[in-house]
Amino acid sequence: MKKNGILDVKYSLTQILYFASFSALMGYASVYLLDKGVSNSVIGTTLALVSIIAVFTQPMAASAVDKKVIRLQPLIIVIVALAVILSLCLYFFKLPTIILLCVFVGVVTCMMTIQPLLNSLAFLFEKYGIEVNYGLARGLGSAAYALASAVLGYLVEDFGTSMIPLFYIIGNILLIVVVYTYVVPKNQRHVVHREENQHEEVKQEQLSFFQFCSIYKKFMIFVVGVILVFFTHTIINNFFIQVITPIGGTESQMGIAVFIAAIVELPAMAMFNVMRKKIDCSTLLKISVIIFGLKHLLTFLATNVFMVYVAQVLQIGAYAIFIPASVYYVNEVISKPDLVKGQSMVTVGITASGIIANLAGGILLDTIGVHDLLMIGVVVSVIGALIVFMSIEKKRASIE
Template identity: 35%
Template sequence: MHGNEDKMTTRFSVIEFFFWMLLGDVIGFASIFLLECGFNNAQIGMIVALACGISVVLQPIVASYADMPQSLSLKTIILILTGLQIVISPFLFVLYQKTFWIAGILYCILIVGIHTLNPLVNALGTECINQGKRLNFGVARGIGSGGYAILSYILGIVLARSEARIQPLTICLISIGLAVSVMCFPFEKRKGVEAAEERRNAGGDGNELQICNTPWEFFSCYKKFGIALIGCMLLYTSHMMVSGFGFQVVVSKGGGSEETGIVMAIAALAELPVLFVFTYMLKIVRCDIWVRISGIAFMVKALLTFCATSMTFYYFVQILQLLGWGLFAVASVYYVNEVIGKRDAIKGQAYMTATYSLGCIIGAAIGGKLIDSKGVDTMLLWAVAASLAGMVILLFAGGNTRKESGSSEGI
């Protein structure tokens, strides 16, 4: 039994490794590439905001389709979106510093693709768990953070010594690795009859048998989950301001491209302990409490980032990633899988990720304009305010999973 678990976890870990390398490349180094293309901070913010806006609409649509018994399998959908990254990224290499807005549009599509992939990759793991296969999602997610750290450190050094035009080539190569790892993953979509039988077994009453096909139906069924998403959106807004404009923040502390890579690498490595042991942490404390703790850490990290006056201090601030983004990244996936009915599982993951995209829209649009008009410190002050509001909502807005999971209602 443990051998099967190790095998599934290892294969899914490879997918997470390449996915988070790809996300770190596309999102983490977007500012460096687009600045070199000639965009200013406000324009970069608008490109990211537009991409996230499209993602907010696209994620639930793709997830609703993936939840249908007659749809293509998750593997196939992931491969299609990964193929989009492989096809588009070489054009950015060719068009570097040549066609201004075409490069911006193509990069926007890359961001849309990676945001749309996120809930599908999460769902690939949770669907295996729901099918009774033994898979340690926390360990796999930890391997993903390791890949993010390796990519961030190496690419930061490389970009400090060469042109940013090589970045799209790294996106292409990593995407190929992701596609191969997904193709090798042993996932089978449940047949329509099996899915229907599972819905009947999962339903305790007539309401449970109802399928939430529209956002209105979904949030009518999961009201408290919708409130929690508002708090998550504010945390994501703060996270986008601090991390999405990470290069600008590092420059304000006296660093550059290489230091940006080091910051990203430290933050990703700090996530590893909690990701590897989270399944054991769940045996000690309820999942919704871990989500609340991560909200507190988000706020403290934003505050200390605002207060940091040197790169040395800012490096130490990244340790808070352990209880901030690192804890939230895995706790939120388990949390959604616990409080959302199996019939809506992929949609639940998609709405959580869509909330991230919505937070990115707000953070990118406001952050870029604030940096150009008021400076980085003012932008960071807004990030502190957003994280404080998000933390308060998560602390006081909901119940607990142990009491409410039976009714598919959460925090």
Template identity: 30%
Template sequence: MSTKRITVYYSLNQVGFWMVFCLSSSFAAVYLGALGYSNTKLGSMLALGSVLGFLLGTGLSSFVDTSPRFNAADVLWPVLTLQAAFFLLLLFFPARGVVTTLCYPLLLAFTLAVNTLNLKLCADFEHYESPVNYGIARSMGSAAYMVLSMLLGVWVTRFGVRVIPIAGLAVTALQGVSNALLSRSVLRLRRKLLSGHAAPAPQGRSLGVFLRESPRFCLLLAGMALLFFSHNTTSTFLINFVEHAGGGIKTLGYLTAFLTALEVPTMLFFSRIFRRRSCAAVLRFSFIFFALKTAAIAAAPNIPLLFAAESLQVLSYALYAPAIVAYVTLVVPYDDAAKGQSLAFSMTTIGGVLASLISGRLLDVLSAPATAWIAAAVCAVGAAIACRGLEKPKNISAVWRP
């Protein structure tokens, strides 16, 4: 099967995921705030959702790594079904209350779990010798995120926050279409690779064993969790920083779209960057700019300077996102691929938990700049730890093919 066709299918997969992430995470403060939740309360709800997403994602990844019967695409079907169910509940109960308080964390948990399985699919295609151009696919996800952010900024202002669950249902249907295409492709490639041979038994290690035998990887994960405390402080609560600088919800939509527009060319041409620099070097560079970006946001007194500060996204997250997938592919054996990718992605979740619990409360008692300066200091510590955890691939012949 053509790798170009698989990249198209996987691009559709990324478009669907990042649009849902925009709805359920990036606009969470807008949605819950409009229903009357305080920063502390909505932060607690997002933290709970992130914890549940971490547990669900790692559990599903461990299951997929060791299951002789089910692949990632199979497991995605019930996850997407439940995601749609939570959007439906939010649509029919559009008010602050028990249903929203219970459903929103669960919606976020299942949203995050989807990407764990998406990344496993990427590793499967690499294993079956039809690698996805992840940089292109991920950039398409960012482009879709950008367009939806702009539209949401206008739609929410004009029609109210109820458009968010409606859009969520539409995008979940798109995810179902992409999963059907990818599921069929995985099965065809697997049959072709194993034609005439019995399928090998899964050799993946349990999660506990994997963590014990990967101390440097664990150190990297710890540093990344601190990095994403900073990143999530300024992204989850971006509306607070926009309002401090003199903007509103429409400005938030344009700023989110602007950030994503900066990411797209970086991710699109990541394969060329990778040919000149190792993944570890690219990651080190991005870690430094995570801290610089947060400090610049803290120092931005108006909207133009806030846009300028946020433009450092192109040297931080835009480089990090494709580089970490490539790095994990190189340093983690295929039989543990789902766990490795899940743990790496879950550090954004752990960072989100810390940001939701700590930064939500800080923003209720401190100014937005003071909160950002605290986040910048934590980010600098995280960058140092994460750099220490990076290592050279043990199997140098395992080349990530963009």
């Protein structure tokens, strides 16, 4: 595989802009909606609804790309453009609560739908003989998430929650511009034409969702484990202000906590290509789910904001390892014609955890409180880690 510096820069910018926008959208969802008079239960229900919709839109979008119904690049642009239009409605108009929630659901759904597509974008150029450094780009995305979260914490305290939609409007407009500029170098285009001619006679019919589940049974059990591991992760991220307020935390301290977790992801993700050459992705995934459990346990035991900061540092071995490891793991255990669908299944699993976590989290916060909710989350996270351990596979000898 050859390297192409311009494509590496563009892909890094794509991840940076996406996650900077996503930090404002999801990291401050509770802050934004609470300020609009929405209760915890309704916030949880709203985020759960987004997750339910995304469970369908993510594989649908992936399937459309796999079946060559639409190319990956224009599909991403169309979805992000729709998110921008809806975001402008949030920023410029004072909407009734029910309309506001519907528009918010639309924005988040768009952004969650393109997440697996952006992962697949990293491997789009492999057929042209070009390798993109996914780990570095994803690490820079986490750094952008960190910086955006920290900055937003202070901006919201000083200027109010109107800064939140403005932030992701700007970020998404820039994202459209960057994705639009993706161009394969002319001297590499002949590679894909040659490969397409060689494989023209062995084109494979695309699998339906149920066919995929039937063929990749162990992989789907792995996805179930992912759902459980990410249950507490989702609760902490989406209800962070509710988690730290009882121990004396503020919006700016929440921003700092999110900054810590996201910034420590950068070195781990940037060095991931080096790590995976020495340690199997299956082993890295096992390590990551163990550290996830430790992070959730420490957050549960936290009695002050400093302990939350310490827990956030563990992100370096949890989310920071899991995300790139899972992306490469899919490429190792899923056949080439089903790769986009395979990438979407992991994202769907994380999204499905959002359905449970957001719906249950909002209701349980209003009924049993944050302490007991985090205790339940620790138990669920441990069960998920055990399932991941039992279902993980070694790299297949031949993936066609």
